[in-house]
Each structure stands twice: as structure tokens, then as C-alpha cells.
Amino acid sequence: MERSEIYEKLNEIFCDVLDLDEVHLTDASVADDIEEWDSLSHIQLIVAIEKAFGIKFTSLEIMKWNNVGEMVNSIIAKKQ
Amino acid sequence: MVINSFRFLAFFAVVFLVYFLPWMRQRHTRQNLWLLLASYFFYGFVDWKMLPVLLAITVAFWFLGGFIRKSIDRGNAKAASRFTTLGVVFGIGLLFYFKYLNFFAGSFAKLLNAIGLHVSWSTLNIVLPVGVSFFTFKLISYVIEIHREKIQPSESFLEFATYIAFFPTIMAGPIDRPGKFLPQLRQAHQFNYNLAMDGCQQILWGVFTKMVIADSIAVITHGAWALYPEKTSWYLIYAALLSPIQVYADFDGYSNMAIGVGKILGFNITKNFDHPLLARNVSEYWRRWHLSLTGWITDYVFMPLNVRFRNWGNLGIFLAISINLLVIGMWHGANWTYVLFGVYHSLLFLPLILTGKFGKNKKLKSGRRGCVQFKDLLGMIGTHLLMALGHIIIFSAGVPSIIRLFKCMINGDWFFVNPLSLLSWYSILSIVVLLVLEWFTRNKEFAIQRVSKDYTSKTFRIVFLDMLLALAIVIFSASANAEFVYFQF
Numbered sequence: 001m002e003r004s005e006i007y008e009k010l011n012e013i014f015c016d017v018l019d020l021d022e023v024h025l026t027d028a029s030v031a032d033d034i035e036e037w038d039s040l041s042h043i044q045l046i047v048a049i050e051k052a053f054g055i056k057f058t059s060l061e062i063m064k065w066n067n068v069g070e071m072v073n074s075i076i077a078k079k080q
Numbered sequence: 081m082v083i084n085s086f087r088f089l090a091f092f093a094v095v096f097l098v099y100f101l102p103w104m105r106q107r108h109t110r111q112n113l114w115l116l117l118a119s120y121f122f123y124g125f126v127d128w129k130m131l132p133v134l135l136a137i138t139v140a141f142w143f144l145g146g147f148i149r150k151s152i153d154r155g156n157a158k159a160a161s162r163f164t165t166l167g168v169v170f171g172i173g174l175l176f177y178f179k180y181l182n183f184f185a186g187s188f189a190k191l192l193n194a195i196g197l198h199v200s201w202s203t204l205n206i207v208l209p210v211g212v213s214f215f216t217f218k219l220i221s222y223v224i225e226i227h228r229e230k231i232q233p234s235e236s237f238l239e240f241a242t243y244i245a246f247f248p249t250i251m252a253g254p255i256d257r258p259g260k261f262l263p264q265l266r267q268a269h270q271f272n273y274n275l276a277m278d279g280c281q282q283i284l285w286g287v288f289t290k291m292v293i294a295d296s297i298a299v300i301t302h303g304a305w306a307l308y309p310e311k312t313s314w315y316l317i318y319a320a321l322l323s324p325i326q327v328y329a330d331f332d333g334y335s336n337m338a339i340g341v342g343k344i345l346g347f348n349i350t351k352n353f354d355h356p357l358l359a360r361n362v363s364e365y366w367r368r369w370h371l372s373l374t375g376w377i378t379d380y381v382f383m384p385l386n387v388r389f390r391n392w393g394n395l396g397i398f399l400a401i402s403i404n405l406l407v408i409g410m411w412h413g414a415n416w417t418y419v420l421f422g423v424y425h426s427l428l429f430l431p432l433i434l435t436g437k438f439g440k441n442k443k444l445k446s447g448r449r450g451c452v453q454f455k456d457l458l459g460m461i462g463t464h465l466l467m468a469l470g471h472i473i474i475f476s477a478g479v480p481s482i483i484r485l486f487k488c489m490i491n492g493d494w495f496f497v498n499p500l501s502l503l504s505w506y507s508i509l510s511i512v513v514l515l516v517l518e519w520f521t522r523n524k525e526f527a528i529q530r531v532s533k534d535y536t537s538k539t540f541r542i543v544f545l546d547m548l549l550a551l552a553i554v555i556f557s558a559s560a561n562a563e564f565v566y567f568q569f
Contacts, residue, residue: 035440035442035443036439036440038367038439038440039378039382039383039386040386040397040438040439040440041439041440042383043383043386043387043390043397046387046390047390047391059384059387059388060228062383062387063228063383063384063387064228064229064230066230
């Protein structure tokens, strides 16, 4: 799966979960960039991402992410 | 030695002058060594018997941090997890030993007695080290952050020990995270005029809220919690309504002083409050209150639980929030009232979770003429009333006292008490000023901060305001030696 395809899907998930009109995620995107993205919505996002990509993250993996780029790396690693 | 005392002023003057000597400014290690000595002197001044304990714990965690990183580098994830668990258990064990052992053993003995097994329990004479709740959380976050690969372990023990014992925050926080604070110890600090002036302004505001607002309300609330059977219903209602303002003015005042002292030395310390009196519901309140503690618990307790319960829907969220709030309640100390406080707050979350309103609220927007919108105001008043009830729980001497206090509040003498007879006119005026400033300066770090953070030009307005506040502190401060509420935690 291409990185750009993952981002396309992620943008849709973020809009859906956070009730946003549009969002443009990049590797450097962090929770502070989006007002609606907090510790509670973060979990809803993870559940939606796991469902959409048919994968399961470990707790430590989730805790280690510093930005969206690192999350995308985890998705790519799981999809390979 | 409280920050708003002449003793601290003399101590800090010496620390400041030596810290910025040209010879000291050449190397950060010299400044760190001086800061560590000053911090240990400060801590020893308050509690010298606990200095060896502080030093020994610091050494142990410094080595643990190194072991975790080495295990990660060797690809031994299991060993890294084990060392991290050891650090967390050790940290919690320390808290348990110093804060809770007497409480649990005493409660257990009472339980056995209640079911007919007679045991005698003589309370252990465990001395609670000052600031243990705060520096233990720093130590735990250090090992977790290394395990999560968010930070590298500190190569210098001097740097690490200075971070743990940093004197402005060791007594009652804010709880700085290693990722934000340790890098600040890796560079020599030159005197930064604007940052230092910003710090002075913040200290001035902190002293004002503590000595003029919090201490004057404390006379009423202390009277209510300790002597409630003698008080009228109105008195107790006023005390409960004023208590959230008192504790906020007290702890925010302390935090502002600590952050301000840090700024004078060139450090950026974590923000502790974000205008909690403007919270429109309980969820928002916890996003604005004691941020360095709630942020810590969110990252290390709430998130791991929430991740684990993520497929359980609302039940998972409620469980994670409830455990989170119980930990926050218990962190305050060893008493069933703190447990009940946690339960009470988690129940307040229940309707928010069921209606999906527990998420982050939209930013506050002004209504006509810059005033607060009516709907938001209603939310703020409702939240304040719920917090006032919570304060009755947390500040009562025990669970039976809570019930008795509520009874006194309802069944007591309904003789109307004029609020002006309880509070002096200047206390009421300063509370009104605080509330108005909370709203109009809600985007600032503290109320009298300059928007530009540039203090090179002193306008008449700023100088006049500073002098007015200083004058108010000198004339109206309720008590020169009143303790800070959070020192007991």
C-alpha cells in the first residue's frame, strides 16, 4: 500500500471521527495541530484506523508514536 | 521556607547572584552544580533527615534509566520492560510506604475488628518526606519516557539530580517532564531580562492571588471544615462556594511563584492551570486544572488503560476515566474522603460519556461587548456548584464528617449571614477582579502578563498596576505565614 493511499484514507477517518470538514495530515502532524484531537478522540481514531486497515497495534507501539508519520510507518509495517 | 517569605527572598538573592556570575555562566555544569547544592540546601532546610533518602532514590533511578536504554540498544525488549516495571513499582512502592502504609494497615485492622477478629494496630511512625508526591512522579516519568524512546537517559548524574531536586518545584510542583526540562540543563543560562521580568510579574500575580484572595477566604473555609457544627447553614454554603476559588487562588498562586522563580533563572517550567473557573463542564475542568498532574496521569495511567479497553466502547472509556480519577483522588493522600472524591468525579463523567459530550470543548468565544455568552456562563456556574460539592468531600476530616457537614448545611440555623460580614470588602472586590480578569485574560499565561512579553519599555499603566498590586499585598495580605494547601499532598 502506497504512503499516499494511507494518507488519503487517514484524512477521511480523521474527518469522520473528529467531525471535521477537511484535514491534510502530513508526517509532521501532531495532536496539538488539531483542536478536536485529544487523548479521548485519539483512542477513537486508533479504533477506526485498526478497523479500516484490518490491523491491530500493540500498546507500546501506540505509546511510542510522536507524530502521524510514525503511525503511518506502523501501518505500512503491519500491512507488509 | 515558602516562596512568599523574606527568608526565601534572602536565599534566592544569593542563589541568583552566584548563578549569574561570569565564571558560572561559562559552563552549564557549574551552574547545575550550584543549582543542585542550592536545591539540596533548600530541601534540607525544610526536611534535612530526608536528604539521604532523596539522594539514594535519585541514584537508583539514574542507574535504572541507563539499564533500560542499554537493554533497548541490545534489542532486549523484555529486559527493558522489566527494568521499567521495576522503576514504576519502586516509585509507587515509595509512595505507598510513605503515604499509604499507615492508612491501609489501619483500615485493615478496623475491618478485622468489625468482623470480630480483634487485632491491635499501633501506627507506624513513618515520616512523610516533603514533596514526595511530586518528585516521585518525576522519577517514574523518567523511566517510562526512556522505555517509550521519547528521551535518551541523562548521561550526567549532576544534570539528572538537578532536574529531580530543582528547588522552585520540589515542594509542590509543577511536575516537569524530563523531555522538556533536561535539555534546559544542557546549556549555560545567560540572564534573560525579558524572561526574568515576565517571571517577576508572574510572582507578583501569584503573591497577590495567594495572600490577598486565597488566605482571606481560607479563614472562612477552615472555620467551616473544622467547626461546622457551630456554623449556620448559610456560612457553610458560602464556604463550599468559595472553596474552589480559594484552592485555585492558592495553588495557582504557588504555581505562578514557582514558575516565575524558574523564569528568573532562565527556565521554562510547565504550566499548571488554564483558567479552571471558566470550565463549562467537568471534563473541561479536568483539562484546565493542575495540568502537570493530570497530563502525567493521562499519559501514564489513562492512555495505557484506554488503549487496552479501546474496543469496549463507552464502558471502556468510563472504566479508564474512573481509574484515572481514583488515582488522582488517592494521589492527594491517604483518606477514604480522597477515594470518595475520585468516585464522585467519575460519576460526574457518566452523563457526559453517555451523551458523547466528554470530548474537548470548542474554544470559548465572547458574546456581545466581549462578555461571556449566557449558555457558557450557565455551564460555568453549574460546574462551579459541582466542584463546590466535591470540595466538601475532599476537605472533610472523614466520611462520617461529610454526612454530618451536609446535615448541618441543610438542617442548620438558616439565619441569613451577610457575605460582607464574613469576607472583608477588599476580599470580595479582589474575588470579583479575579473572576473578571480570568475571563478577559484567558488567552494569557497569567493575568498581568504583557502580550508581547517585551518588558524593555515600561508603560505607565504597567508600573501603576504593579504598584497597586504590591500595595494591595502589603495592606491586605491575610496572613504572612499561611501554608499552601498543596503542601499537605
